Amino acid sequence: MPRLESFNERPKTKRFQGGRSIPPVQPDRTELARLASAQIVTLLHLNTDCLRPQERLPSWGTMLHRVCGGFEVEADDPRDFTGEIFLERFGGIDCASIAGNQARIMRDRLTADSEGSGLLFYVVQVEGASRMRQGEGEALLNAGDATLIDGARGSEFLYDRYSRQLSLHLPARVVAAYGRGRHPRTAVTITGRGYAGALHALLVRSLSEAGTFSPEEGVLVRAQLLEGILHLILAEEAASAPASSLRQDAWTRVRGVLERHLSEANLDCAAAARYTCVSVRQLQRLFQGQGLTFGVWLRRERLERCYFDLRQASGTRPTVTEVAFRWGFNDPAYFSRAFSAQFGFSPREARLWPSPIGSTGQVSGAPVQAPVS
Numbered sequence: 001m002p003r004l005e006s007f008n009e010r011p012k013t014k015r016f017q018g019g020r021s022i023p024p025v026q027p028d029r030t031e032l033a034r035l036a037s038a039q040i041v042t043l044l045h046l047n048t049d050c051l052r053p054q055e056r057l058p059s060w061g062t063m064l065h066r067v068c069g070g071f072e073v074e075a076d077d078p079r080d081f082t083g084e085i086f087l088e089r090f091g092g093i094d095c096a097s098i099a100g101n102q103a104r105i106m107r108d109r110l111t112a113d114s115e116g117s118g119l120l121f122y123v124v125q126v127e128g129a130s131r132m133r134q135g136e137g138e139a140l141l142n143a144g145d146a147t148l149i150d151g152a153r154g155s156e157f158l159y160d161r162y163s164r165q166l167s168l169h170l171p172a173r174v175v176a177a178y179g180r181g182r183h184p185r186t187a188v189t190i191t192g193r194g195y196a197g198a199l200h201a202l203l204v205r206s207l208s209e210a211g212t213f214s215p216e217e218g219v220l221v222r223a224q225l226l227e228g229i230l231h232l233i234l235a236e237e238a239a240s241a242p243a244s245s246l247r248q249d250a251w252t253r254v255r256g257v258l259e260r261h262l263s264e265a266n267l268d269c270a271a272a273a274r275y276t277c278v279s280v281r282q283l284q285r286l287f288q289g290q291g292l293t294f295g296v297w298l299r300r301e302r303l304e305r306c307y308f309d310l311r312q313a314s315g316t317r318p319t320v321t322e323v324a325f326r327w328g329f330n331d332p333a334y335f336s337r338a339f340s341a342q343f344g345f346s347p348r349e350a351r352l353w354p355s356p357i358g359s360t361g362q363v364s365g366a367p368v369q370a371p372v373s
Contacts (some may be wrong), residue, residue, distance in 0.1 A: 047083075056083070072106050082293055092167065117152045118153065121167050121169060123167050130160070134186050139187045143192070151169075154206075174229060271296045272294060303327075303338060306339060
């Protein structure tokens with residue numbers, strides 16, 4: 001069997017990703033060696049199939065609390081819930097397999113603050129799909145994708161039918177020490193379709209299978225796998241942060257230009273590209289980065305301005321048709337349908353209701369009841 005190279009002997013070379021040179025990390029590996037020094041031990045295993053229907057969701061939630069902390073669990077039909085949790089530990093690292101058909105898992109900020117968790121959850125989606133939210137971040141995970149969640153902050157996870165995830169619990173102090181103070185972002189999708197994402201998932205799975213080696217080899221293998229995971233997490237942050245910042249700057253500029261042309265009835269994607277001095281494909285990618293299409297954004301922005309105009313003080317309110325044509329809607333019937341779909345009431349109702357502009361000058365939502373004619 002070939003000799004396994006010590007992780008302290010690796011050359012500190014530069015890597016290249018996305019055309020950018022990323023300086024090598026100078027990590028503190030002392031803690032990694034300690035974390036990898038113990039043998040893998042199975043701590044917990046729960047399969048709800050052996051429980052009565054009314055016991056399954058509460059028992060699974062209790063086990064999740066023991067494994068990850070104070071999370072609340074919801075299911076569409078608690079009596080139809082099925083799930084499994086498997087937890088292994090080596091040294092100071094837990095690796096949990098969490099599966100079930102839950103609809104939502106969440107932890108509010110107060111609970112997170114009271115527990116004072118010092119963990120970062122590195123989550124790999126093995127089966128199914130999920131939406132992982134924390135702060136302003138939102139990671140959409142399909143099988144093979146991954147993300148990082150801070151256990152010391154509130155979070156919310158939404159699931160589509162049955163889901164299985166691997167969760168690696170990393171001490172935040174170890175990540176900070178390894179990265180020399182660099183803190184990776186949370187709730188950001190690390191796609192499994194690329195090389196880095198596939199390697200992330202492979203490293204986490206391999207980490208849980210390192211018990212097949214001899215004790216001496218297992219310690220070295222686990223330390224190298226753990227270092228690889230941390231290195232990729234921090235490299236993802238170093239590579240993606242500048243690009244993300246540039247994309248946001250470009251989106252802000254493009255949006256500002258287009259908002260000055262919203263009233264033009266012939267505004268389409270090609271015209272928008274000319275106004276913003278980018279190609280149509282670049283413009284489409286910018287909107288995709290915001291989770292939108294150009295058409296959806298344009299209709300939403302125009303309708304919001306129509307709503308504001310229709311809700312002006314009674315003496316200055318234009319007619320519904322005037323507002324529609326002012327903001328690029330040439331078909332009054334289509335405008336009425338689109339307006340009702342977005343706001344839940346017709347343009348005529350919005351115009352007839354009393355003005356929401358009160359003494360504070362702030363615009364409120366639609367009144368509960370329209371005036372009786």
